[in-house]
Structures are given as C-alpha cells and as structure tokens.
Amino acid sequence: MTSPMSSIAVDALRAQVSAHVLQFVQRQAEQLHQISPELGPWAQALISLLRQGKRLRPAFAVWGWQAVAGAHALQAVHEQVVAACASLELLQACALLHDDVMDASALRRGQPTVHRRWQAVHEQHGWQGNSAHFGEAAAILLGDLALGWTDQMYFSSGLDAPTLLRGKPALDAMRAEVSAGQYLDVLAQSRGETDLRAIETVLIYKSAKYTVERPLHLGALLADAAPAVMEAFTGYGVALGQAFQLRDDLLGVFGDSEVTGKPAGDDLREGKRTLLVATALQRAQPAQRLVLQDALGCAELDADLLHQARQVLRTTGAVASVEQRITALHQQALQALHTQSATLDPSAVQALEQLAQAATQRHH
Amino acid sequence: MTSPMSSIAVDALRAQVSAHVLQFVQRQAEQLHQISPELGPWAQALISLLRQGKRLRPAFAVWGWQAVAGAHALQAVHEQVVAACASLELLQACALLHDDVMDASALRRGQPTVHRRWQAVHEQHGWQGNSAHFGEAAAILLGDLALGWTDQMYFSSGLDAPTLLRGKPALDAMRAEVSAGQYLDVLAQSRGETDLRAIETVLIYKSAKYTVERPLHLGALLADAAPAVMEAFTGYGVALGQAFQLRDDLLGVFGDSEVTGKPAGDDLREGKRTLLVATALQRAQPAQRLVLQDALGCAELDADLLHQARQVLRTTGAVASVEQRITALHQQALQALHTQSATLDPSAVQALEQLAQAATQRHH
Numbered sequence: 222m223t224s225p226m227s228s229i230a231v232d233a234l235r236a237q238v239s240a241h242v243l244q245f246v247q248r249q250a251e252q253l254h255q256i257s258p259e260l261g262p263w264a265q266a267l268i269s270l271l272r273q274g275k276r277l278r279p280a281f282a283v284w285g286w287q288a289v290a291g292a293h294a295l296q297a298v299h300e301q302v303v304a305a306c307a308s309l310e311l312l313q314a315c316a317l318l319h320d321d322v323m324d325a326s327a328l329r330r331g332q333p334t335v336h337r338r339w340q341a342v343h344e345q346h347g348w349q350g351n352s353a354h355f356g357e358a359a360a361i362l363l364g365d366l367a368l369g370w371t372d373q374m375y376f377s378s379g380l381d382a383p384t385l386l387r388g389k390p391a392l393d394a395m396r397a398e399v400s401a402g403q404y405l406d407v408l409a410q411s412r413g414e415t416d417l418r419a420i421e422t423v424l425i426y427k428s429a430k431y432t433v434e435r436p437l438h439l440g441a442l443l444a445d446a447a448p449a450v451m452e453a454f455t456g457y458g459v460a461l462g463q464a465f466q467l468r469d470d471l472l473g474v475f476g477d478s479e480v481t482g483k484p485a486g487d488d489l490r491e492g493k494r495t496l497l498v499a500t501a502l503q504r505a506q507p508a509q510r511l512v513l514q515d516a517l518g519c520a521e522l523d524a525d526l527l528h529q530a531r532q533v534l535r536t537t538g539a540v541a542s543v544e545q546r547i548t549a550l551h552q553q554a555l556q557a558l559h560t561q562s563a564t565l566d567p568s569a570v571q572a573l574e575q576l577a578q579a580a581t582q583r584h585h
Numbered sequence: 586m587t588s589p590m591s592s593i594a595v596d597a598l599r600a601q602v603s604a605h606v607l608q609f610v611q612r613q614a615e616q617l618h619q620i621s622p623e624l625g626p627w628a629q630a631l632i633s634l635l636r637q638g639k640r641l642r643p644a645f646a647v648w649g650w651q652a653v654a655g656a657h658a659l660q661a662v663h664e665q666v667v668a669a670c671a672s673l674e675l676l677q678a679c680a681l682l683h684d685d686v687m688d689a690s691a692l693r694r695g696q697p698t699v700h701r702r703w704q705a706v707h708e709q710h711g712w713q714g715n716s717a718h719f720g721e722a723a724a725i726l727l728g729d730l731a732l733g734w735t736d737q738m739y740f741s742s743g744l745d746a747p748t749l750l751r752g753k754p755a756l757d758a759m760r761a762e763v764s765a766g767q768y769l770d771v772l773a774q775s776r777g778e779t780d781l782r783a784i785e786t787v788l789i790y791k792s793a794k795y796t797v798e799r800p801l802h803l804g805a806l807l808a809d810a811a812p813a814v815m816e817a818f819t820g821y822g823v824a825l826g827q828a829f830q831l832r833d834d835l836l837g838v839f840g841d842s843e844v845t846g847k848p849a850g851d852d853l854r855e856g857k858r859t860l861l862v863a864t865a866l867q868r869a870q871p872a873q874r875l876v877l878q879d880a881l882g883c884a885e886l887d888a889d890l891l892h893q894a895r896q897v898l899r900t901t902g903a904v905a906s907v908e909q910r911i912t913a914l915h916q917q918a919l920q921a922l923h924t925q926s927a928t929l930d931p932s933a934v935q936a937l938e939q940l941a942q943a944a945t946q947r948h949h
Contacts, residue, residue: 253765257786259772260765319729323722348775349856349882358687358771361725362764365683368729369760372736376753382746389740396733400726401617401624407722408623411712422621492713518713 230572231280231579234303238279241307242271245374266335267363270314273330277465278313278436280576281458282306285440288569289450298380302443305378305385309395309436311371316399318364322357323407324491331482336360371396384443391439395431402427413517414494415502421463424496428469429462433580449561456557457573464550465580467543470495472584475531475540480584486527492518496546501539509533551581594936595644595943598667602643605671606635609738630699631727634678637694641829642677642800644940645822646670649804652933653814662744666807669742669749673759673800675735680763682728686721687771688855695846700724735760748807755803759795766791777881778858779866785827788860792833793826797944813925820921821937828914829944831907834859836949839895839904844949850891856882860910865903873897915945 250264286302287294320326321334328334333341340356348355375392376385406423414420437454446454472481473488474497488495501513516522516530534540554577562570614628650666651658684690685698692698697705704720712719739756740749770787778784801818810818836845837852838861852859865877880886880894898904918941926934 249761253761256762256765256790257769257783259769263768315729319725323718323725325718343775346776349777350775354687354689355771355775359768361683361687362768362771364729365679365732366761366764368732369757369764373753373757373760376750382750386740386746389737393733393737396737397613397617397730398620400730400733401620404627404723404726405621405623407719407726411707411714411719412710413713419621426620 230568231575234280234283235276237300237303238276238283238307238310239272241304242310242374243268245304245307245377246271246311246370249370263359263363264366266338267314267367269332270317270329270335271310274310274313276307276310277432277576277580278309279303279306281433281436281573282309282440282443284569284572284576285437285446285454286444287440288565288573289441289444289446291566292568294444301379302440305375305380305388305443306436306440308371308374308378309392309439311367311374312392312396312399315364315368315371316403318360318367320403322360322364328483334360335363368396380443384445387445388439388442391435391442395435395439398426398435399431402431409494410492413492415499417496417499417503420494420496420499424463424466425459428466429459431462432465433462434458447564450564453557453561456560457554457577460550460557461554461577461580464547464554464577467496467547467550468581468583470497471540471543474534476584486516486522486530489516489527489530490519490522497534497539497543500542501534501537504537504539505533509537547581551577594932595939598644598647599640601664601667602640602647602671602674603636605668606674606738607632609668609671609741610635610675610734613734627723627727628730630702631678631731633696634681634693634699635674638674638677640671640674641796641940641944642673643667643670645797645800645937646673646804646807648933648936648940649801649810649818650808651804652929652937653805653808653810655930656932658808665743666804669739669744669752669807670800670804672735672738672742673756673803675731675738676756676760676763679728679732679735680767682724682731684767686724686728692847698724699727732760744807751809752803752806755799755806759799759803762790762799763795766795773858774856777856779863781860781863781867784858784860784863788827788830789823792830793823795826796829797826798822811928814928817921817925820924821918821941824914824921825918825941825944828911828918828941831860831911831914832945832947834861835904835907836947838898840949846949850880850886850894853880853891853894854883854886861898861903861907864906865898865901868901868903869897873901911945915941 246264246268250261250268253260253264283303283306286306317329318335321329322336326334327337336356336359338356339359340352343352343355372392378385402423406427409419409423434455437458438451441450441454470488473493473495474486476483476485478485484490498513498517502510505513512529512533516526519526555574558570558573610628610632614625614632617624617628647667647670650670681693682699685693686700690698691701700720700723702720703723704716707716707719736756766787770791773783773787798819801822802815805814805818834852837857837859838850840849842849848854862877862881866874869877876893876897880890883890919938922934922937
C-alpha cells in the first residue's frame with residue numbers, strides 16, 4: 222500500500238484504525254494484568270503484532286460505510302464506525318497467529334513469530350515438556366483471545382444496537398468463511414491440488430470475501446445500504462480480493478525479502494498450491510515440471526533452485542497469465558463499482574479506486 | 586451428572602440445549618456444504634463432538650436466568666434463553682478442540698480426537714507434508730469456526746437486542762478468561778509449578794469462572810439481576826467451580842477409564858500440576874516424591890507406577906485434603922446461594938443445589 226496513488230485520506234484512516242485497536246487491546250491487557258502479571262508479556266505479543274499491518278479490512282469496511290452514508294455523515298458517527306471496523310484487525314491477528322502455527326513459520330512481518338518466541342523462552346528456562354508444543358499453545362490461545370475480542374470490540378464501538386446488529390451478519394460470515402477457506406486451503410496444499418476450480422474456491426473464500434467483499438458489506442450494512450449496493454460491492458470485492466491474493470502469490474515467489482519481511486521464495490518452500498503454480502504445472506514440459514516439483518515444499522530451497530523455479534514460472538507463461546488475470550479482475554472490480562457510482566459518495570468511490578490500484582500493484 | 590439427585594428438570598434442560606446447538610450447527614453446516622462438499626466431514630466432526638457433553642455451562646446459565654426471572658416467566662422467553670445459553674457449548678467445543686491439540690490427546694469422550702482422525706485421513710491418502718500438522722490444522726480451524734459461531738448463535742436466539750447486549754459482557758469475560766486461564770495453566774505445567782497460589786489462580790480462571798460463575802452471570806444479566814444477586818452468584822460460582830475442577834482432578838488420577846472415556850491416570854501421564862499433586866509433593870517424604878516425579882509426565886506410565894503414585898497421593902493425605910476442600914467449597918457455594926434465596930425462584934435454587942451436588946460428587 223505504498224503506491225503514490227494512496228491518498229492522504231487512506232493514510233489518515235489507517236492511523237485512526239491503529240489507534241482504536243491498540244487502545245482497545247491495551248485496556249483489555251490491563252485487566253488481564255490484574256488476573257496475573259504473567260499475562261503481561263503474552264498480551265504484549267498481541268499488541269506488537271497489531272502495531273503493524275496494512276489495515277486493509279477496516280479500510281474497505283469504512284469506505285464501504287462512507288460510500289453509502291456520504292462524506293457529510295456526522296464526524297462522531299464516523300469515529301464510531303472506524304472503531305467498529307477496526308475490530309477486524311483482531312480477527313486478522315487470530316488468523317495470522319494460527320496460520321503461523323499451522324505453517325510452522327519462523328517470521329511474521331520481519332519478526333520471529335509468537336510460537337517461535339515462546340518456544341525460545343521455554344528453551345532458555347529449561348522448562349518441562351516440549352518447547353515447540355509450549356510455543357504453539359501460547360500462540361493458539363493468543364489467537365483465541367484475539368478472536369474472542371473481535372466482536373467485543375465491535376460492540377463497544379459506541380454505535381447503537383440496531384446499527385451494530387444490522388452489520389453483524391457480515392462479521393459472522395467473515396469469521397466462518399475464513400476458517401472454512403483456510404481449511405480448504407490446507408486440504409488443497411496437502412493434496413497437491415491442481416484443479417483450478419478448487420484453487421479458485423480457496424481464493425474466493427479465504428481471500429476475496431474475507432479481505433474485501435465482507436468488510437465492504439459490513440460497512441455498507443452499518444449504513445443500511447440498498448441491495449443493489451451490496452451486489453455491486455460483491456462484484457467489486459470478489460474480483461478485487463482475488464486480484465489482491467494473486468498479487469500476493471506473485472510476491473510470495475518473486476518478492477524482495479527485505480520488502481516483504483519473509484524469506485525469498487517462501488511460498489515455494491511451503492509448497493503452496495497457488496493459481497500461479499497450478500498454471501505453470503499445467504503448461505510445463507516434463508523437465509520444467511521436475512524443477513517445480515523439486516522446489517515445491519523443499520525446506521532447503523537454495524538460491525539456485527529458487528532461480529530455476531522462477532524461470533519455469535516465467536517461461537511457461539504462468540507469470541504473464543496471472544498478471545493478465547490481475548489486470549482483468551482489477552477492471553472487473555472497477556466496472557462493478559461503477560454500476561452504482563451515481564448513488565455512492567464520490568470521495569469514497571475514489572478511495573475504493575485507489576485501494577484497488579494499491580492492492581493490485583503493491584510490492585509487499 | 587448421573588447423581589440420583591439430578592432432577593427431571595435438569596435432564597430435560599440438557600436435552601433442550603442439545604437440540605438447540607445441534608440445530609444451529611446443522612443449519613450452518615448446510616451453508617458450508619454450498620461452499621464446497623469437502624467441508625461436510627469437517628463440519629460433521631464438530632456436530633459429533635457436540636452430540637455429547639454435560640451441558641453444564643448452559644445449565645448454569647439457564648438456572649441463573651430462571652432464579653431471577655422466576656418459574657412463571659413466559660415459556661417463549663424461556664426457549665429463547667435456552668437457545669442463547671446453548672451457544673456456550675460452541676465456546677466449549679473450541680476449548681476442547683484446541684486443548685486436545687495442545688495436549689496432543691488421543692481420545693476425547695472415548696473417541697479419537699479430531700486432530701488424530703484428520704492425521705489418519707492424511708496418512709491413509711498418502712498426502713503431501715506432515716500428517717500430524719495436517720490433523721492439527723484441521724482441529725485448530727474447526728475450533729476457530731466454533732468460537733466464531735458462539736456469539737452468532739447467541740445473537741440468533743430470538744431474544745431482543747437490549748436483553749442480548751445486557752448479557753454479552755458475561756460472554757466476553759468468559760472467552761477472555763478461559764484463554765488467559767488456559768495460558769496460565771500451560772505455563773504452570775511447563776514450569777512444574779508448586780506454588781499453591783499460582784495453581785489456585787488457574788483453578789479460578791480456567792475452571793471456576795468459566796464453568797460456573799460467568800454462565801450464571803450470563804443468565805442473571807439476561808434477567809436483569811440486581812447487583813446483590815450477581816455477587817451471590819460469584820460466591821456460589823467461584824466456590825462450586827473450584828470444587829468441580831478438584832473433583833475432575835481426582836477423577837483424572839483415580840477415575841475408571843470406562844466411565845471417564847480417558848485412559849486411567851491420564852492427568853499424571855500429562856504431568857498436570859493440580860492442587861492434588863502440588864499438595865502431595867509438599868507433604869511427601871523423599872522416596873514418595875521420587876515416585877510422584879517419576880509418574881508425572883511419564884508417557885509410558887504403566888499400571889504398577891500408576892498404582893504406586895496413587896498410593897503416594899493417598900498416604901500423604903493429599904487425597905483427603907482435596908476431598909475436604911471439595912466439601913468445604915460445596916458448603917461455601919450453598920451458603921453464598923442462600924444469602925439471596927429469599928429473592929430467588931425456589932425451583933431454580935433447588936436446581937442449583939442439585940447441580941452443586943452432582944458436580945462435586947460425580948464419577949465422570
């Protein structure tokens with residue numbers, strides 16, 4: 222989200238979201254401290270995780286709200302909407318914590334993951350039992366804590382009860398769909414899924430609906446949007462969300478590790494069955510397929526094999542195909558948005574256009 | 586909960602709770618099926634888990650409500666309250682699923698745990714990657730799904746918004762306290778905690794508040810209870826909840842595996858630092874301490890060592906001490922309840938007395 226197109230409004234919103242979610246968690250952490258000071262470092266790990274992030278989901282939710290409510294909605298209500306939508310960062314924190322355990326990831330946003338840090342504490346103290354299990358337990362429970370806080374923060378935003386209950390089905394759908402989408406993803410990875418439709422289902426549920434469509438719906442419902450607007454947001458969200466993830470898939474293989482905060486080629490090392498990889502496998506010559514299969518899930522993936530695998534992804538045309546798909550989905554998203562742009566707040570439409578561009582053309 | 590004192594009313598309530606939670610999850614599972622048929626067996630695993638259980642938390646919540654609302658509250662409202670309180674079974678399902686992953690447990694309620702069953706599926710198909718990791722991911726995500734469904738079910742109970750929002754802080758406290766309590770428990774186990782105060786904190790937060798006090802508060806808040814009633818329920822709940830867990834601790838070492846559904850002496854095998862164990866370690870002679878330390882966390886705990894460890898727990902007086910503590914806490918719970926019994930519905934008070942007896946004198 223460092224595109225030069227990012228407006229000051231998008232940056233300001235991100236800062237507001239950060240302030241709200243950190244304030245909520247710090248207040249809760251103080252209550253935990255009263256139970257036991259031992260809970261301090263654990264809650265602090267969640268706060269550290271929440272200090273970073275693109276705030277994409279809250280941003281889509283707030284712009285979804287403003288698109289319907291208009292730029293002239295009361296400032297006080299805007300602040301409450303930002304607080305309600307900022308709660309999505311807690312759901313995302315749970316997803317990250319549990320993902321890192323499931324993927325056995327060492328790094329997150331350039332820092333050691335929570336399960337690894339707690340494993341190290343266990344090792345340093347020479348405590349009883351398995352250090353890795355201890356680290357995983359700490360991270361699983363911290364994710365549960367964050368997930369439980371999601372709707373608590375949502376309901377403490379100051380919005381009135383009818384408004385909150387109107388938005389809640391979008392939050393409910395988000396939580397269920399991201400768990401289900403993640404499960405389908407884990408299943409696809411394990412099977413070495415090559416069926417493009419199965420991969421697309423994961424893309425839609427784990428990424429597109431979770432990252433864009435449902436957040437937009439949440440904001441739109443808070444503003445009591447008409448069904449036609451909800452539909453336009455589905456069109457925009459499902460297309461843009463897929464494009465966003467496809468960009469992520471490209472960055473997961475070709476991204477600069479200093480910018481992404483993850484080791485280079487990490488997606489290949491983890492054996493991720495992305496559309497990029499599935500497309501390349503379909504088009505590959507036998508020798509090319511062998512290179513890719515060697516690289517996929519190879520824990521000791523070195524610079525040479527990574528280079529070869531990247532070459533295969535390029536020369537099979539898989540990279541170009543995914544880039545074209547991103548462009549097409551980006552256009553599709555804008556078209557869906559524009560079917561309703563006459564009824565929507567112009568500054569919100571502009572922000573959604575900018576978010577679409579930033580999400581599909583980012584470098585991390 | 587098979588005490589002869591269990592009334593027909595308690596049994597009938599349990600059946601109602603089961604019907605509500607199964608109906609909710611079956612409806613949600615149908616929606617998941619529409620995303621992908623692959624989600625069917627996964628959602629079914631949650632349904633299977635939910636088919637069993639003592640329904641203790643919903644029972645305390647409903648009796649908490651009835652104690653305040655009275656036996657003559659509208660039947661329709663009673664039904665909605667049962668539906669709202671039945672959602673606590675989903676929170677409990679998450680706790681069980683994640684607990685089993687963290688403890689690497691093989692069995693739950695006499696059946697193979699979800700992570701073990703999914704591990705076996707992975708092995709049978711010869712899928713890629715680590716089978717154990719796959720099983721854990723499936724169980725972690727299923728727990729997340731259940732946790733997310735908790736407040737969705739609560740809010741879909743049919744109760745009006747002001748009532749639901751009045752009860753919600755109890756639900757919020759339950760979720761945060763059980764995660765925090767579990768974390769403190771994992772920490773205590775790893776450290777081989779012997780400090781009785783640290784063990785008591787775990788007992789109160791992980792068990793007493795989560796199982797009894799907060800559910801009672803939830804029901805009482807739904808009925809708009811006076812502060813004095815909330816206080817009485819804290820007194821009853823924190824005391825009874827501790828007694829309940831202390832009984833669990835005794836059953837975890839001395840329970841009949843055919844009745845508990847867990848291998849005999851499982852708590853010793855897992856190295857659990859219960860009040861029972863900490864008391865025995867404090868009182869043990871050097872030779873007795875060696876026996877206990879050998880048994881604690883011993884994966885290959887055999888019948889002979891189990892027998893010896895049980896003898897140490899008895900001869901040090903730890904068993905008698907814990908039994909006395911259960912009796913004292915049981916009395917304390919009843920006294921706290923009776924400070925308010927003049928203002929509470931008599932049939933609910935009777936049910937709470939019966940629940941107290943059943944929880945402290947059960948065999949599984």
